[in-house]
Amino acid sequence: MNAMATAPASASAHAAPSSIPGEIRHAAEQFEALFIGQLLHSVRESASDDSDDDDDTNSTFLELAEEQLAQALSARGGLGMATMVMKELGKTQ
Numbered sequence: 001m002n003a004m005a006t007a008p009a010s011a012s013a014h015a016a017p018s019s020i021p022g023e024i025r026h027a028a029e030q031f032e033a034l035f036i037g038q039l040l041h042s043v044r045e046s047a048s049d050d051s052d053d054d055d056d057t058n059s060t061f062l063e064l065a066e067e068q069l070a071q072a073l074s075a076r077g078g079l080g081m082a083t084m085v086m087k088e089l090g091k092t093q
Contacts, residue, residue: 024090025086027089028081028082028083028086028089029075029078031081031082031085032074032078032079033070033071033073033074033075033078034070035079035081036069036070036073036074036078036079037067037069037070040066040069040070041063041066044062044066
């Protein structure tokens with residue numbers, strides 16, 4: 001369901017130290033986007049009428065729209081989760 005790209009774990013192991021904060025930011029934003037996407041999906045599923053069967057095209061379109069909205073929200077601050085994750089991950093360095 002999720003088409004969000006993630007870097008392989010081995011890529012971060014060979015990354016230059018200066019790129020680690022950028023990787024942490026990216027990972028935190030991706031985590032928040034995934035969370036927001038799941039939240040939007042749950043809301044849509046709970047609000048849908050069981051008697052109204054969506055066709056596959058409509059369902060696919062809605063999933064893509066949810067994913068894009070989640071990415072956009074996360075990139076612009078979202079729920080603030082990315083900031084909290086970045087702070088916690090930054091402490092471990």
